[in-house]
Every structure is written in C-alpha cells, then in structure tokens.
Amino acid sequence: MLRYKLPPWLLLLLPAIVVLLAVVMLPLLLSLYSSFTSYRLTRPDSITNWIGLYNYEKALTDAKFWAAFGRTVLLLTVALNLEMLLGLGLALLVSKVTHGQRALRTMMMFPMMFSPVLVGFQFKFIFNDNVGLVNNALQSLGITQTAIPWLVDGNLAMFSIIFAEVWTSTSVFAILILAGLYAIPKDPLEAAKVDGCTSWQTFRHITLPFVMPFIYIAMAIRSLDVARAYDIVQIMTNGGPARRTELLWTLIGRTGYVDAKMGYANAMGYTSIFLAIFFTVYFFRKLTTARTELGMGG
Amino acid sequence: MDSNLSHRLKARALKLAHLATLFVAMSIICLPGLWIVLNSFRPTVEIMAKPPVWIPNELNLDHYRSMFGGIGEGGVPVLTYFMNSLVISVTSTVIALLVGMAGGYAFARYKFKGKAALFVGLMVTRAVPGVALSLPLFIVYARIGIIDTHFGMILTYVAMNVPFTVWLIDGFFRQVPKELAEAAEIDGCTRWQAFWRVEFPVAKAGIASAGIFAFLTSWNEYALASQLTRSVTSKTMPVGLLDFTSEFTLNWGGMCALAVLMIIPALVLTFLVQKHLIAGLTFGGVKG
Amino acid sequence: MAEVHLEKVVKKYGSFQVVHGIDLEIAHNEFVVFVGPSGCGKSTTLRMIAGLESISGGNIRIGDRVVNDLPPRSRNISMVFQNYALYPHMTVRENLGFSLKIANKPQAEIEAAVNEAAEILSLTPLMDRRPAELSGGQRQRVAMGRAIVRHPDVFLFDEPLSNLDAKLRNQMRVEIKKLHAKIKTTIIYVTHDQVEAMTLADRIVIMRNGHIEQQGTPLDVFTNPVNTFVATFIGSPPMNLIDGTVEAGHVVFSDGSRLPVPPRYAASEGQKVQFGVRADNIMPIGHALPPEEHMAELDMTVSLSEPLGTETILFGEISGTEVQAKMFNPRPVVPGERMRFQVTLDKCHLFDAESGHNLRV
Numbered sequence: 022m023l024r025y026k027l028p029p030w031l032l033l034l035l036p037a038i039v040v041l042l043a044v045v046m047l048p049l050l051l052s053l054y055s056s057f058t059s060y061r062l063t064r065p066d067s068i069t070n071w072i073g074l075y076n077y078e079k080a081l082t083d084a085k086f087w088a089a090f091g092r093t094v095l096l097l098t099v100a101l102n103l104e105m106l107l108g109l110g111l112a113l114l115v116s117k118v119t120h121g122q123r124a125l126r127t128m129m130m131f132p133m134m135f136s137p138v139l140v141g142f143q144f145k146f147i148f149n150d151n152v153g154l155v156n157n158a159l160q161s162l163g164i165t166q167t168a169i170p171w172l173v174d175g176n177l178a179m180f181s182i183i184f185a186e187v188w189t190s191t192s193v194f195a196i197l198i199l200a201g202l203y204a205i206p207k208d209p210l211e212a213a214k215v216d217g218c219t220s221w222q223t224f225r226h227i228t229l230p231f232v233m234p235f236i237y238i239a240m241a242i243r244s245l246d247v248a249r250a251y252d253i254v255q256i257m258t259n260g261g262p263a264r265r266t267e268l269l270w271t272l273i274g275r276t277g278y279v280d281a282k283m284g285y286a287n288a289m290g291y292t293s294i295f296l297a298i299f300f301t302v303y304f305f306r307k308l309t310t311a312r313t314e315l316g317m318g319g
Numbered sequence: 320m321d322s323n324l325s326h327r328l329k330a331r332a333l334k335l336a337h338l339a340t341l342f343v344a345m346s347i348i349c350l351p352g353l354w355i356v357l358n359s360f361r362p363t364v365e366i367m368a369k370p371p372v373w374i375p376n377e378l379n380l381d382h383y384r385s386m387f388g389g390i391g392e393g394g395v396p397v398l399t400y401f402m403n404s405l406v407i408s409v410t411s412t413v414i415a416l417l418v419g420m421a422g423g424y425a426f427a428r429y430k431f432k433g434k435a436a437l438f439v440g441l442m443v444t445r446a447v448p449g450v451a452l453s454l455p456l457f458i459v460y461a462r463i464g465i466i467d468t469h470f471g472m473i474l475t476y477v478a479m480n481v482p483f484t485v486w487l488i489d490g491f492f493r494q495v496p497k498e499l500a501e502a503a504e505i506d507g508c509t510r511w512q513a514f515w516r517v518e519f520p521v522a523k524a525g526i527a528s529a530g531i532f533a534f535l536t537s538w539n540e541y542a543l544a545s546q547l548t549r550s551v552t553s554k555t556m557p558v559g560l561l562d563f564t565s566e567f568t569l570n571w572g573g574m575c576a577l578a579v580l581m582i583i584p585a586l587v588l589t590f591l592v593q594k595h596l597i598a599g600l601t602f603g604g605v606k607g
Numbered sequence: 608m609a610e611v612h613l614e615k616v617v618k619k620y621g622s623f624q625v626v627h628g629i630d631l632e633i634a635h636n637e638f639v640v641f642v643g644p645s646g647c648g649k650s651t652t653l654r655m656i657a658g659l660e661s662i663s664g665g666n667i668r669i670g671d672r673v674v675n676d677l678p679p680r681s682r683n684i685s686m687v688f689q690n691y692a693l694y695p696h697m698t699v700r701e702n703l704g705f706s707l708k709i710a711n712k713p714q715a716e717i718e719a720a721v722n723e724a725a726e727i728l729s730l731t732p733l734m735d736r737r738p739a740e741l742s743g744g745q746r747q748r749v750a751m752g753r754a755i756v757r758h759p760d761v762f763l764f765d766e767p768l769s770n771l772d773a774k775l776r777n778q779m780r781v782e783i784k785k786l787h788a789k790i791k792t793t794i795i796y797v798t799h800d801q802v803e804a805m806t807l808a809d810r811i812v813i814m815r816n817g818h819i820e821q822q823g824t825p826l827d828v829f830t831n832p833v834n835t836f837v838a839t840f841i842g843s844p845p846m847n848l849i850d851g852t853v854e855a856g857h858v859v860f861s862d863g864s865r866l867p868v869p870p871r872y873a874a875s876e877g878q879k880v881q882f883g884v885r886a887d888n889i890m891p892i893g894h895a896l897p898p899e900e901h902m903a904e905l906d907m908t909v910s911l912s913e914p915l916g917t918e919t920i921l922f923g924e925i926s927g928t929e930v931q932a933k934m935f936n937p938r939p940v941v942p943g944e945r946m947r948f949q950v951t952l953d954k955c956h957l958f959d960a961e962s963g964h965n966l967r968v
Contacts, residue, residue, distance in 0.1 A: 030429035037422040037441065037481050044478030045444045048455035055455070114341045128345055130593055131352055134585040136539030138557040139578050143351050146358075146571055154354055157371035188351065208692030211659050215763075216706035216753070217680040226705070230696040241442075245483075248448030252541040252557075270450045270542075277454045278546065290451030297446040305439055314696050323676040330676075 049294070056288035062281040076288035085264065086272065086289060093269040093296070096179075097247055100186045104243070105236060107187065108194025113224075115195070116202045126199065133192045137249045141256025144185035148172050148257075175265030178258050182266055185253050194239045201235030202228070230314070237308035244300035248293070269293045352582070359383070359575035366571050382576035396551050397577060400559035403548075407469055407555060408537040411476035415533045418477065419484025420526065424514070426485065427492035445482035449542030457546050467549040475543055480533035487532065491525030492518065528592035535585055556581050609670040609683075609760035609793055610635050611656060617664030618651050618817075625651055627817040628665060638787050638794045642804040643814035643840070650765055652814075653797045657763050658682050669760060685754035686763040689770060691746045693738040699725075699749050700734040706757050724752040727789065728782075744775045751783070755790055764796040768803065780806055801841050805829070813837050830954075835963040838883050838956060844920065847889070847930045848881040850960060858882045858957070861926035866903050869955040873968045880966065883956035886920065886931045891946045894934040901952035907932070912940040921946075 027035075056076050060068040080086045115125050135143070147154045148171035159165045171181045205228065213223045251270035254260065260267035260275065270293060277286030358366055360378040386397045426438060456475065457466065465471035495518050503513040519526075541557040548554045556577065563574040611633040618626035626648040633639050641649035654660040656667060658679035667674050674682050685706070693702050703724055707717040725731045728748045738746055747767060754762060764783070768776045784807055787794055798804055804811050805825045812822045813836075821833045832838035832846075839845040851858040853874040857865045866882060874880055890896065892904070907923035907930065919937035923930050932948060934940070957966045 028429075028431065030425040030431050033421040033425035033429075034437070035421075036418040037485060040418060040474075040478050040481055041441065041444045044456070044474055045447060045452065048452060048459050049447065051459060052451075052455035055458070111344055114337065114344060117337060118341065125341075125345065127590060127593060128349060130589055131586070132348060134535065134539075134582065134589050135352070136541065136557050136581060136585075138541040138560055139539075139581060142560060142574055142578065143355055145569075146574075147351055147354065151369075152367050152371075152571065154351075161371060161373065188347070192348070206690065206692070208688045208690045209694050211657075211679075212686065212688060212692035212694075212753070213705075214659065214679040215657055215684060215686045216757070217709050219678075219680065222709055226709070227694060230694075245442060245445045248450065248542070251448065251450055255542075270448055273448075273454070274450045277450075283454055283458065286454055287451075290448075290454060293448050293451050294446075297448055298443050301443055301446040302439060305442065322681070323673060326676045326678065 052287040052290060055284045056291060058284045060282075060284035060287075062278075062283050067284075072284075076285045079285065080289050080292070085267070088264070089267045089269050089272040090292070092179075092267065093293075096183065096186070096250065096268060097300070100183055100190070100250070101240065101243060101247075103183070103187050104191045104194050105240070107191045108239065109198050109232070109236070111191065111195040112198035112202055115199055126196070129192050129195050129199075131192070132189045133196070135189060137189065137252035138256055140185055140189045141253040144181060144188070144253075145172065145257045148181045172258055173262050175262060178262065178266045182250075182254055182257055185257065186250050189249075189253075190243060193243055194236070197235050197239040197242075198232055201232040204235075205231045234308060234311040237304055237311050241301065241304040241308055244297065244304050247300065248297065269296070355575045355578050358572060359579045361572065363570070363572045382572040386573055386576050386580075395559060395562040395573070395577070397556075397559065397580065399551055400554055400556045401580065403469070403553055404538060404555040407472045407476065407553075408534050410469075411473045411480065411537050412530050412534040414473070414477045415480035415484050416488075416526065416530045418481050419488050419529065419533075422481065422485040423488030423490075424492055424518075426489040428497070441482045441485055445479065449540070453543050453546040456543070460547060466547060467553050469553055471547055472544065472553060472555070475547060476533075476537040476540065479540070479543070480536055483536070484529045484533055487529035488522070488526055491522040491529070494525070495521045525595050528595035531588045531592045534588065538581070538585060610668075611761055611793060611795065612668040613652070613656075613665065614668075615665035616652065616655060616662055616667060618648070618655060618660065619663040624663075625817050626655070629817075629819055631812065631819070631822070633793060633795065635793055636791050638796065638807060638809040639812060640796045640798060640804040640808035640810070641812050641814055642798055642801055643820075645799055646816075647814040648817040649797045649799075649814045653763055653765055653795060656761070656795060657684055657686050682761075683757075683759050684761045684763055685757050685759040686765065687747075687750045687754050687767045689766040691738070691750045691770075693746055693749055693753075695738050698735050698737055699730060699741070702738070702749055703730075703752050703756055706753070720756045720758075724756045727755065727786070728752045743771050744779060747771060747775075747779055748782070751786065755786070758790075759792065762792050762794040764794065764798075766798055767796075768798070769800070776803075783807060802843065805841070811841075813840060831965070831967075832883075832956065833965050835881060835883070835958045838958070838965075842885060844886050844931045846883045846885045846956070847928070848883050848958070849925050849928045849930065851880055851882050851926070853878045853880055864905055864925060866905060866950060866955075867901075867952060869952045869957060870901050871968060872957045872966055874957055874966055879960035881958045881960050881963075883958055884930075884950060885954065886933045888951040888954045889930065889932040889948050891921070891932070891934050892949050894936055894938070895949050896935065896951075898949065899951050899953050903950045903952055905948050905950055906945060907948055908943065908945045909940055910942055912942070 055068060057071060057073060058068055059070045059072050059075075111129065115122060115129065118125060132140070146152075150156055150168040150170045150173065153171070155171065156168050159169065169177065171177050209227050210223060213227045218226065248270055250268070251274070254266060254268055254271055255274070258266045260271035269289065273286050273289050273293060276282050276289065357375070359382055360380070361375055362377060362379065362381060365372050365375065365377065386395065422441075426434065460466040460471050465474070499517050499521065500513045503517040504510065508516060539557060540555075544555050544558050545561075548558055560574060560577055563570040563577065613629050613631040615628040615630060616626060617624065617628050629652060641652060643649050651660060655662045656669075658674065658677060662675055669682055669684070694705065697705065700721060703721045704717045707720060722731075725734060728751060730745075730748055730752055733741065733745060733749075738749070741749065750767070767783075768779050771779060780803060796807060808825055810822060811825055811828050813820045813828060815836055821828055821837045823831075828837060828841050832841065835848055839848065849860055851860045853859075853868065853876060855876070857867050858880060859865045860882075868874060889905075905925075907925060909921045909923050911922040912934075913920040913922075914937055917935070919934040919940065921932045921934055921940065923932065940946075958964060959966055
C-alpha cells in the first residue's frame with residue numbers, strides 16, 4: 022500500500038485529475054501565457070515576446086470580434102431555447118403515444134448520433150442551392166422558380182445553421198425530458214385532474230415543475246458541448262459568406278491556423294472559454310435549485 | 320348527455336392532431352439521414368440532375384466501390400481512416416472508462432470537502448471549446464513530438480471523455496445500494512473484492528453505456544482531430560470526410576457513402592444502450 | 608348532495624375484461640367501502656367514478672348527471688390517493704388551496720376554506736412546510752385536507768392508509784370516521800383491509816374478479832356470508848372451512864369426527880359440503896362463552912397456541928384442514944394436548960363444496 026496515506030477518494034480521483042491537468046489545464050495555462058505574447062506559428066521564437074494585454078485590447082476593440090461574439094451568444098440563445106421548446110413538445114408527443122413508443126424513442130435519438138461534421142455536410146447538401154433537397158422540393162412543388170441561396174445569403178445561412186444545430190440537439194432535450202416525464206409519479210397528475218385542472222393547467226402546475234430539473238440537466242449537458250456547433254458552421258459556411266456567419270470559434274480557428282496569429286487567437290479563445298464556463302456553472306446551479314425544490318436532494 | 324358527446328368528439332380531434340404532429344416531427348428527424356443513405360447509392364449524374372430525379376432510376380454500389388478502391392483517382396484511403404478511428408476511439412474509451420470508474424466511485428461513495436466544487440471543476444474542463452483547446456494543444460504536441468500520432472489523439476480523447484464518464488458512472492454507482500458492498504465485506508471480501516465481485520457487476524450495464532457514449536464522442540469528434548492530425552497515419556473519419564471536398568467541387572455521393580460507414584457503428588451501439596444512457600444521465604443529475 | 612349510480616359498468620383493456628357489469632346505488636351521505644383482494648377491480652371501479660379511467664360500457668351517474676365521458680374536473684369529486692399525491696413543489700398551504708386557485712376563486716375565499724380545512728385536520732402549524740418535510744401521517748392529513756377544501760359532491764379514497772404503519776393506521780381510521788361525521792358527504796372508500804372496511808363502512812361491497820360478491824352492512828356480511836369467499840375474506844382470523852359429507856343430519860369429516868348440520872340449514876344426503884365455523888364459535892369446554900341454544904362437542908388435538916392476553920388462539924386439525932379456535936380465560940397449553948371443544952351451531956355455516964354457495968334456507 023501507499024506509504025504516504027492519501028485519502029482513498031483522492032487516490033481514486035488522481036488519474037482523472039492528472040489527465041485533465043496534463044491535457045487541459047497545462048495547455049490552457051500555456052495559451053494564457055501566449056495570449057500575452059505576439060506568438061505566431063510561423064515564428065516560434067516570438068513566444069517570448071511579451072506584449073502584455075495588447076492582444077486583449079485588440080480583441081476588445083475589434084468590431085469583427087464583437088460581431089462574432091454577439092452572433093455566438095445569439096446563436097446559443099436562439100438554438101438552446103428552440104431546442105428546449107421543441108424537445109419538450111416532442112417528448113410530450115411521444116409520451117402520449119400508446120403503441121410503438123420504443124421505436125419512436127430510438128428514432129428520436131438518431132440525430133444525436135450523427136457526428137457534427139456529418140450534420141454539417143448533410144445540411145450543406147440539403148440546403149445546397151443547386152442540388153439540395155430543399156430547393157429541389159420547393160421547385161418541384163412550384164413554390165419557387167429560382168434557386169434560393171440558403172447558404173450564401175447571410176440571414177438564410179444563419180437560419181440554415183440554426184436549423185442544422187437544432188436538428189441534431191433537440192433530441193438531447195427530448196430524450197431527457199421524456200425520461201423526466203416517465204419519472205413523474207402518476208398520483209399528483211391524477212390528483213390535479215381531480216382537483217379540477219384542465220390539461221393545460223395540469224401541465225403548467227404539475228408536469229412542468231417536475232420536468233424542470235431534467236430540462237436543466239439537458240441544458241447542462243448541452244452547455245458542455247455547445248462548441249460542437251463549430252464543426253457544423255465550419256463545414257456549412259466556414260464563417261462565410263463574407264463573415265456573416267462568423268462565430269467566436271470559427272474566428273479563433275481562422276486567426277490561429279490560417280493567419281497563424283496564435284497569441285491573438287488564444288486571447289480570443291479565453292473569452293470563449295469563459296463564455297462556456299459561465300453557461301455550464303449557471304445551469305449546474307439551476308439544476309441544484311430545481312431539485313431541492315422538488316425535494317429530490319436526498 | 321350533450322356535454323358528454325362534445326367531450327368525446329374533442330378527445331377524438333385531439334388524438335388526430337396529435338398523430339399528425341408526431342408524424343411531421345418524426346419525418347423531419349428521419350428524412351435528412353435517409354436522404355444521405357439514398358444518395359450514397361445513386362450515381363453522381365442523378366444526384367446532380369436538373370430538374371431533380373425523385374424516383375431513383377438506378378441504385379448501385381459505385382460510391383462504396385470507389386471509396387474502398389485505393390488511393391488516386393479521387394479515392395480516399397477510407398479503410399485506413401476507419402482503422403485510425405477505430406484504434407483511437409476504442410483505446411481512449413477503455414482508458415477513459417477505467418479512469419472514470421475510479422473517479423465516479425470516489426464521487427459516489429466518499430464524502431469529502433469541496434466535493435461539489437471539484438465535480439463542477441471536472442465538468443468545466445469538458446466545456447472548454449475544442450477550437451480554443453486545439454491551439455495550445457497543437458503547440459504542446461508539436462513541441463514534444465506527438466502531433467499526428469495515435470498516442471496524441473488517444474490522450475486527448477481520454478481527457479475529453481473523463482468528465483463525462485465520471486458523471487455517468489457516479490450516477491450508476493449511486494444506484495447500487497451501499498449495503499451490498501457492506502454485506503460483501505461482512506461475508507469476507509476485501510474492499511477491492513467487494514467492488515469487483517458485487518458493485519461492479521451490478522453497475523456493469525450502466526458502465527458499458529458510459530463507455531459507448533465515450534466511444535461515440537471520440538468517433539464523431541472533429542474540431543481537435545482536424546488540427547492534431549495531419550496525415551493518413553492518424554486522420555480519423557470525420558476529418559477524412561473533408562477529403563471529398565476540393566476547392567470548388569464536392570463529391571456528394573462519395574461523401575454520403577463515407578457518412579453511412581461512419582453512422583452505422585454509432586447507430587448499432589446506440590440501440591444497445593439507449594435505455595441505460597438515459598437512466599444514467601438523469602439519475603446522476605437528479606439525485607445529485 | 609349527490610347519490611352515485613353505477614349501471615352495468617364494464618371495464619375492458621383490449622379484450623381483457625376487469626370489471627364485469629357492476630350495478631350499485633350509493634345514497635347521499637353514505638359511507639361505502641369497496642373491499643377485495645388485489646386485482647378484484649375495486650380500484651378500477653373507483654377510478655372510473657373519478658373519471659381517471661374511461662368506462663367501456665354502462666353508465667355512471669353522479670347526482671342526476673350522467674358523467675361517462677366527463678373529465679374529472681367536471682364531476683365535482685375529490686380523491687385521496689394511496690401515495691398521498693401531494694405536489695412536492697408546493698407548501699402545505701399551496702397544496703390545500705390548489706384546486707380553488709385553479710377554479711379562480713377569490714383569494715379571501717381560498718384562504719378561508721384552507722384555514723377551515725387546516726383547522727379540522729389540525730394542520731395549522733404545518734402550513735408553510737413542503738411535503739418532503741412531513742411525516743407519513745401528516746402527509747395523509749394534508750391529502751385529506753386537500754380533498755375537503757372543495758366541498759365536493761363525492762369523496763373518493765383509494766387505499767389511503769396502506770402506506771402507514773399499524774398504529775398510525777388505527778389513528779387515521781378514527782380520524783376518517785370523525786371527518787365523515789363532520790362533513791356529511793358521500794364517501795366511496797377502497798381498501799383490501801377487511802378491518803378498515805368493517806370499522807368504517809355504512810355498507811361494505813365485497814368484490815372479486817370484477818364482480819360484486821356481496822354487499823351489506825358490516826354486521827350483515829360478517830354474520831351472513833353468501834359464499835365461502837366472503838366467509839373467509841371478512842373476519843379475523845378467517846372462518847374455518849372443513850370439508851365433509853352430509854350423512855343422516857350430520858356433517859361427517861374424513862377423520863371420522865362429526866358435527867350436526869346447523870339449524871336453518873338444509874343439505875341432501877351424501878352432499879359434499881364445507882362446514883364453516885369461526886374461531887369465536889369453537890372453544891375448549893371450560894374456557895368458552897356461555898352456551899347458546901344449539902351446541903355440539905368435538906375432540907381436537909392442539910398443535911400450537913398463540914397467547915394474545917385476554918384470549919389464546921389454538922391451532923388444531925380436523926381431517927387435514929387447519930382449524931383455529933379461541934380460548935377465553937386462557938391457561939397454558941402443551942402442544943399435542945387433546946382437548947374437548949364446544950361448537951356454537953347457531954353461528955355455523957354450511958357451504959356447497961362445489962359452488963361455494965351458502966346453503967342456508
């Protein structure tokens with residue numbers, strides 16, 4: 022056994038902590054450091070060139086950065102809320118089905134299993150102005166004669182991206198909310214009916230409070246990997262056309278790898294990290310409150 | 320009697336509306352995937368046809384044949400990518416599971432100061448966006464020479480999966496009553512035996528599903544892989560998908576075929592564990 | 608102010624029928640208890656009255672309205688559930704007032720009704736707690752309070768006490784009975800516990816396999832069971848049923864012992880019957896209640912005794928069937944002791960062995 026007696030929990034957690042320190046924390050420290058330098062990939066010695074907060078000042082005064090930042094927050098807000106609402110709707114629809122629920126549940130999970138890159142390509146294909154499913158269908162049905170430039174027009178491109186994002190991630194919400202619906206004890210629902218609730222009132226006063234913790238779990242899970250949207254955007258538009266779908270993440274990638282300005286990219290990367298951490302901590306907090314309210318703490 | 324009748328009619332109308340909505344929703348979920356599968360069997364001419372061909376005249380395996388048909392002539396080394404993906408995903412999953420089991424057990428069974436904070440701390444590392452992490456990782460890996468290697472990718476994916484496996488496995492162990500292990504210890508097991516002979520078998524199904532979740536994450540990951548892999552020696556399939564694009568053209572059919580190849584293992588695995596997966600996520604989350 | 612009428616009420620799940628055309632009339636202010644083993648259809652029937660289950664056939668009327676397809680909210684009923692069914696995210700006060708809030712009653716009225724209910728059930732000190740912070744008995748009282756604030760036409764109880772421990776169960780039983788005396792509303796109460804049924808009911812409805820076996824006052828079903836099912840279901844310990852054959856005015860058991868056919872009973876010579884006698888009516892001589900008009904005697908070997916204090920339960924055997932007897936002013940009994948018992952024939956029954964029907968004329 023060990024000579025220095027580590028508490029067993031620490032011993033058990035040690036591998037996890039070590040791996041995360043080595044692969045996540047250490048590089049992040051490096052990137053923190055490099056964000057204070059003028060480091061460029063093409064000139065490795067520039068990593069020692071300390072320039073203080075210059076990169077951060079530059080980012081904070083860069084209109085492109087703010088545009089990407091705003092667009093990212095917008096995308097997250099719109100997409101997460103849409104996913105939540107649609108997921109809730111879908112879960113309710115499926116929970117009311119009497120036959121074949123298992124099959125429906127499995128179908129519902131399809132989009133979750135698609136690699137985000139794949140989703141990107143899939144919708145790049147489907148929204149393609151020339152050979153895409155959407156335009157083909159619209160034209161065959163005679164709704165429009167011209168090809169709609171789904172991925173070329175700025176607003177339409179943003180719409181297409183949100184559509185793709187919502188398509189993949191709604192199922193996370195739907196599945197978890199469905200699990201929540203199953204977990205609701207039947208009695209309070211029946212009691213509410215007897216107490217005089219209409220279906221809407223039952224939903225509003227009983228179902229929703231019960232399902233809330235599950236919504237927060239889904240939110241927490243989603244907030245852990247919202248950045249998956251990067252893959253989708255990267256493939257579908259790569260931030261284009263003319264940066265009109267540029268998100269924080271594509272901007273970082275472009276600055277770091279294409280323009281080779283690593284220090285600057287890392288400075289912007291930090292803002293995106295804080296954004297992600299903010300969302301994560303926020304939803305984990307919400308989750309804790311929601312479940313103490315339902316007395317699920319124990 | 321009248322109000323009885325109107326209630327009955329209303330119930331019937333609601334039921335119809337419900338089924339119709341459900342049908343539309345399921346179509347939106349399933350159609351894109353089916354579209355990809357369909358197109359992987361269609362000749363390029365037909366995919367590109369204007370006006371569009373709705374009812375396929377011809378279905379063949381050309382895209383699959385050329386996909387496996389060796390390098391050159393636009394052929395992509397799909398088999399190599401597949402093997403890379405497989406080796407990297409499986410190895411990183413196994414390691415992440417072992418690390419996650421240790422960590423999850425610690426969270427499920429021990430009380431210690433700062434537990435909640437440590438838990439959120441672990442989760443937060445998962446929230447770091449792949450692109451943001453890929454920049455410094457790229458620098459570090461290049462410096463110590465593990466860029467574009469299986470080892471580098473495995474290490475990265477282990478780190479990426481550990482927070483999640485810890486979360487899931489924590490949930491599963493918590494469903495195993497403490498008394499079980501205690502009974503085993505009274506029956507003469509050591510703590511270690513009690514774990515492997517009692518607690519582990521009971522939580523096994525859940526742990527397996529955590530493993531599949533980790534596998535899928537590695538299997539599907541793109542942001543990090545696209546920067547940390549450079550050549551055929553370590554490129555994974557998501558990165559390989561980009562081989563079908565060139566500056567101005569896209570080989571849609573070939574891409575669809577590779578997409579199908581990527582999605583099949585994912586689908587099969589999902590079928591196997593969907594139930595445990597949901598149970599694990601919700602249990603870990605709700606009964607925190 | 609409501610009677611409840613069931614006319615040929617049927618419940619089917621697919622082709623599986625669980626309730627087979629029940630007819631029942633429940634008077635205003637009556638306390639009716641449905642009792643039966645699990646799966647007998649008693650809860651299903653209650654839930655059909657509540658509107659929580661659709662009915663597959665027949666009619667249900669509450670007052671003068673047919674309510675077959677009405678949702679629960681239009682029936683003006685309230686219900687107490689087995690697992691309390693309190694809303695975990697609401698305080699006791701909010702739980703109590705919820706139905707009135709949903710009905711858009713003015714705040715002052717809600718408050719008055721809630722306070723009144725809290726008063727009746729002594730919940731006043733608990734009003735701001737959440738259900739998770741309450742004990743089982745307290746939760747049960749909140750559930751009842753929630754039901755009474757609405758002043759419903761009919762009160763439905765679905766096994767409300769089965770989650771409580773024995774002592775609390777006895778307490779709550781008394782409280783429910785008091786409550787009924789106070790609020791004067793029709794009550795339909797479902798339980799599998801015959802003691803609850805006996806103690807609470809104005810009328811007991813005994814169900815089995817989706818049929819009503821017998822209905823009547825508690826004393827009536829206890830003293831005049833229509834068949835062996837009711838005879839063994841009601842009363843504790845259950846009535847002893849001993850297989851025998853009728854020979855010359857006696858029931859002869861397979862071990863050769865015999866008892867006379869009880870008065871007011873008729874059976875044909877050679878008929879296979881079951882002789883029914885409750886423990887209270889078979890007692891060792893010298894430790895029995897005063898004899899009645901028709902008595903008989905019988906020897907039995909005691910294999911086990913259970914002293915309960917004022918009485919002792921004796922276990923013996925007649926022709927392979929275990930028989931329980933009661934002993935007053937008990938003395939210690941050695942297992943294997945052979946004792947002579949007196950049987951009060953006036954209170955014994957004879958059932959047809961095949962159909963199980965009571966053979967009283």
